[in-house]
Amino acid sequence: MNQKKDMGIKFLVQGSAPEPYELSFTKSGSVIIALCTCPAARNGQHCKHRLGIFNGSHNGIVSGNENKVALVQSWLPGTNIELLLNQLAEAETNFEKAKKNLASLKKKLAQEMFGGRR
Numbered sequence: 001m002n003q004k005k006d007m008g009i010k011f012l013v014q015g016s017a018p019e020p021y022e023l024s025f026t027k028s029g030s031v032i033i034a035l036c037t038c039p040a041a042r043n044g045q046h047c048k049h050r051l052g053i054f055n056g057s058h059n060g061i062v063s064g065n066e067n068k069v070a071l072v073q074s075w076l077p078g079t080n081i082e083l084l085l086n087q088l089a090e091a092e093t094n095f096e097k098a099k100k101n102l103a104s105l106k107k108k109l110a111q112e113m114f115g116g117r118r
Contacts, residue, residue, distance in 0.1 A: 009072055012063035013049045020062050023049055027075045034081075054085060 007027045012020040013036075021038045034054070040047040052059060056073055058066040076082040 007075075009065070009068045010063070011053065011061055011065060011068070013052075013060040014062050015049060015060065020060075021049055023053060025053065025072045025075075030079050032075055032079055032081050051085075054081065 009025045011023040011025075013023055014020045015038055017038075021036055023034070023036045025035075026033045034050045035041065036047050036049045038047050038049055041050065049060070053069055053072055054076065056069055058069055061069070076085070
């Protein structure tokens with residue numbers, strides 16, 4: 001019988017609170033559970049600390065195990081988290097493009113309201 005062994009890694013990350021936040025990443029098969037003690041994560045929202053680790057950032061890690069970030073990243077291929085991270089990145093890119101387009105259109109509209117001169 002082939003049993004899959006659960007893998008786990010913990011980090012301490014210095015955030016805005018005096019005490020570092022505790023992050024834990026556990027992998028069982030294709031399921032990754034990522035937990036953080038920051039207020040956003042405790043309220044069921046995504047947090048920048050977990051996203052940072054998934055995106056390869058070592059920023060704020062005070063637990064001395066920055067070398068484990070790459071291991072957590074290696075767990076992502078083929079998971080729903082990888083898919084959603086890619087969709088999030090695409091949505092952020094589209095959002096930035098839309099903001100630039102909006103600013104350009106507002107500028108053109110303002111110019112047109114001056115008779116097209118400015």
